[in-house]
Amino acid sequence: YDPQAPPCLTSDPLSFAWTSARERWPVILTGAIDDIHKATARSQNPEEAAEGKKITEAIATLKYELQHNRKLTPLPDDGQPDIKSYNEELEKRSNPQWHGVNWLYSECYLYRRLATIFANSTHWKQYDVFAKQKMSTFRSSRPAVLELAARYNELVNQLDGKPDPTAEVSEADKDAAEKLLFAEMCDICLWGNATDLSLLTNLTYDDIQKLQGSEARKKNEKNIITNDLDAAYTTLRDARKNNPKGDRQIDIVLDNSGFELYVDLILAGYLLHAGLATRVVLHPKNIPWFVSDVTPKDFGALLNALFDAKRLYETPSEDETAQGITPNALSDDQSILLTELFRDWAQLHADGKILLRSNIFWTAPGAYWRLPRVAPDLFADLQQSELVVFKGDLNYRKLVGDVLWDPTTPFAEAVGPLGPGSGMRTLALRTCKADVVVGLAKGKDEELRQTEGGGGDSGQRKWAWSGKYAVVSFVDGKAK
Ligand code: F6P
Ligand code: MG
Numbered sequence: 001y002d003p004q005a006p007p008c009l010t011s012d013p014l015s016f017a018w019t020s021a022r023e024r025w026p027v028i029l030t031g032a033i034d035d036i037h038k039a040t041a042r043s044q045n046p047e048e049a050a051e052g053k054k055i056t057e058a059i060a061t062l063k064y065e066l067q068h069n070r071k072l073t074p075l076p077d078d079g080q081p082d083i084k085s086y087n088e089e090l091e092k093r094s095n096p097q098w099h100g101v102n103w104l105y106s107e108c109y110l111y112r113r114l115a116t117i118f119a120n121s122t123h124w125k126q127y128d129v130f131a132k133q134k135m136s137t138f139r140s141s142r143p144a145v146l147e148l149a150a151r152y153n154e155l156v157n158q159l160d161g162k163p164d165p166t167a168e169v170s171e172a173d174k175d176a177a178e179k180l181l182f183a184e185m186c187d188i189c190l191w192g193n194a195t196d197l198s199l200l201t202n203l204t205y206d207d208i209q210k211l212q213g214s215e216a217r218k219k220n221e222k223n224i225i226t227n228d229l230d231a232a233y234t235t236l237r238d239a240r241k242n243n244p245k246g247d248r249q250i251d252i253v254l255d256n257s258g259f260e261l262y263v264d265l266i267l268a269g270y271l272l273h274a275g276l277a278t279r280v281v282l283h284p285k286n287i288p289w290f291v292s293d294v295t296p297k298d299f300g301a302l303l304n305a306l307f308d309a310k311r312l313y314e315t316p317s318e319d320e321t322a323q324g325i326t327p328n329a330l331s332d333d334q335s336i337l338l339t340e341l342f343r344d345w346a347q348l349h350a351d352g353k354i355l356l357r358s359n360i361f362w363t364a365p366g367a368y369w370r371l372p373r374v375a376p377d378l379f380a381d382l383q384q385s386e387l388v389v390f391k392g393d394l395n396y397r398k399l400v401g402d403v404l405w406d407p408t409t410p411f412a413e414a415v416g417p418l419g420p421g422s423g424m425r426t427l428a429l430r431t432c433k434a435d436v437v438v439g440l441a442k443g444k445d446e447e448l449r450q451t452e453g454g455g456g457d458s459g460q461r462k463w464a465w466s467g468k469y470a471v472v473s474f475v476d477g478k479a480k
Contacts, residue, residue, distance in 0.1 A: 001370045003401035003416060008103040008435055014459045015435050017103035021066070025110060028291060029063040032114065032129040039127070048123035055124055058117045062110075069099040072109055078119035082360050086112055089365060103434075104402040107290070108365035115287040126297075128288045134298060136317055138258030138305065145262060148188065149337040152266050155181075156344060159273040175237070178274065182233045185270040186472070190429040191220060192263030193255055193392045194467040220470070225448070226439045228411075228474035232387065232427045235476060236276045239386045250277040251385045253362065254284050255392030257298035264391065265302075265345055265354070272353050277386065281355045285362050290394055299356055303349075306342040310335055367401035369416040383423040396430035396471070400438055411439040411473040422477035430471050432464040439473050 010021035033056055040052030065073070072095065074087045086109065093102060118124050138145075169177075239248050250271055252264055268280040284294040305312045313330045320327060330338075348354045361375035372379045382388050390399060400414040411428070412419045418426055437445070448463040449455045455462035463469060 001373055001417075002367050003369060003403045003405075003414070005401075005403035005405055007401075007403050009101065010098065010103055010106060011100040015103070016433075016460075016465045017435070020103065020107065021098055021101075025107075026063055026067055029059060029066070031133070033059050033063070035129045035132060036124075036127075045123070051121050051123050055117055055121060059114065062113060062117075066098045066110075069097050071095050071097050072101065072106065075109070075113055076116050076120060078116040080119070080360065082112070082364055083116070086365060104367070104397060105365045108363070111287070111289050112363065112365070119287075128295065128297065130288050130291050131298070131301075134257040134292050135301060135305065137292070138262065138302065139312055139317070141259040141262075142313060144259065146334055146337060148263065148266055149341045152269065153337060153340050153344075155270065156273050159270075178237070179230065179233050181270075181274070182236075182276070183229050185267050186229055186232075186429060187221075187224075189263045189267040189389075189391070190224070190431065190470055190472060192260040193429065193431045193470075220468075223468060224470045224472055225444055226411075226441070227472045228427070229472050231476070232425075232474045235425060235474075236271075236386060240275055244275075247279065248277050249279045249281060249385045251281045251283060251382060251388045253388065253390045253395055254282055254294040255395060256292040257294040258292065258302070260292075260391065261294050261298065261302055267389075268354055269344060269348060272348060279353055279355065281357050281385070283362060284356060284358055286358050286360055287363055289363055293394075296356055296358060303342065303346060306338050306345075309338040309342075366398070367416075368395075368398045368418060369401055372417050372422070379424070385425070387425045387427055390426060390428045390430075393430055393433040393467075396428050397434055397436055399426065399428055400436055402434070402436055405436060405438045407437050407440040407445040408442050409438045412475040414438040415475055418477060419475055420477060420479060424477040426473075426475050426477065428471065428473045430473075431467040432469045432471060433467050435461050435464060437461070437464050437471060439471060 008015050008017045010017045012018055036052060036056050036059065040049050040056060043049040043052055064070075072090055074090060075083050077083050089105065090096075090109070093105065096102070096106075098106065114129070118127055118129075236248075236250075250268075252268060254261065254264060264282070268282070271277040271280060282294075282299070284296050284299060286295070288295060310330050314327055316325065316327055319325075345354065359375065359378050361371065361378050364370070364374065366374075371382075390396065399418065400411075401416065405414050415426060418424055445461065448469070449457075449461065451463060453462060453466075
């Protein structure tokens with residue numbers, strides 16, 4: 001059920017897995033320890049505080065094991081059915097050590113192990129050590145958030161308004177205009193993935209803002225190194241033509257919370273207002289995952305933040321308080337922009353047009369090649385969808401199995417059982433943050449390696465690690 005090509009391993013000095021296990025994950029765990037330590041210190045309840053200390057120790061133990069290359073130990077039971085399969089797989093992998101293990105499995109294990117620590121507590125079951133980071137990064141995306149809210153509101157008014165009967169526009173022109181708009185919305189949604197917190201462990205406000213906004217997107221267009229958006233658009237347009245009054249669902253397998261979720265909702269709202277879908281189902285994670293991934297709680301938190309945007313932007317953060325900084329006020333016009341946006345999304349949600357649907361499968365450790373076998377009900381649901389959009393790097397790694405494919409391998413082949421004949425249509429919107437990449441033209445990988453910081457002749461595919469480049473890949477598993 002997994003691809004046969006060699007997997008990415010944390011023992012491979014040429015792979016980003018190597019740096020991840022030795023440098024990135026310890027930083028992430030240190031952040032988690034810091035957060036829980038502070039939360040414990042704030043607690044007024046002695047029992048809760050004592051338990052908080054134990055949790056801090058448990059995370060410190062995990063960090064110790066990781067840094068000292070100990071074995072991955074079986075996960076403790078936390079009552080969830082996936083623990084058994086995690087542990088069975090660990091055994092099948094012969095109880096590996098942190099610095100010599102399958103990258104995909106071990107990184108998923110890391111977050112699953114963290115989740116067991118909280119799940120097995122009494123007072124901290126619902127606590128998310130990454131929640132503060134997620135919201136503060138969203139808050140620091142303010143310029144791009146406002147710019148996009150203005151664009152979205154304008155677009156919704158245009159799409160919902162009556163067309164000018166005196167304007168003579170041919171079908172071909174309408175189609176071309178719609179295709180452009182679809183591409184713009186997908187682009188926004190794609191680049192929103194560049195700012196995830198598991199990769200950018202020391203991001204400043206300035207860095208974040210440089211990665212967002214329309215100017216950044218324009219500049220980045222050439223960095224989309226394979227792009228199947230046209231084919232995805234044509235499929236949705238034809239589905240609308242063939243079934244204008246019927247149900248047409250689009251699924252989005254979410255990635256990160258905050259700014260990325262915000263742009264996912266921009267895409268979802270656009271698809272609905274444009275009539276390219278009648279329902280959008282969003283798939284979050286059940287547990288805090290890869291630092292910034294969306295949980296159902298994050299979805300609520302984002303809507304609440306937009307509902308009370310003045311409070312979000314004008315309440316000083318801990319750092320601002322410490323430095324005596326008063327945040328800039330939100331003007332009335334800006335506040336109205338966000339209220340309008342909030343109303344639209346809240347209405348779509350209340351009407352059942354935007355839905356949230358969790359499934360434990362999304363936090364399993366393996367490739368999505370396993371979907372038909374491991375989660376047949378979910379697979380059957382996704383086969384009913386017009387299009388399943390997979391956001392981000394990790395989803396992409398799982399789609400193609402996180403193995404070292406030749407980069408010219410067609411995407412349709414690399415997704416294995418989700419490829420042609422699967423009955424499921426897949427669109428991946430991914431900024432590259434890991435070694436694996438497929439669907440490239442011959443010579444592209446070599447060309448990018450020769451660019452500055454691209455890896456040169458080191459044997460490392462460094463250009464693919466930073467989120468600077470992106471791939472947009474589509475496979476129509478329903479095609480006859
Ligand atoms: O490769 C770096 C990394 O942080 C991996 O942990 C993970 O695959 C990915 O990037 C997370 O990114 P995203 O949020 O786009 O899935
Ligand atoms: Mg993520």
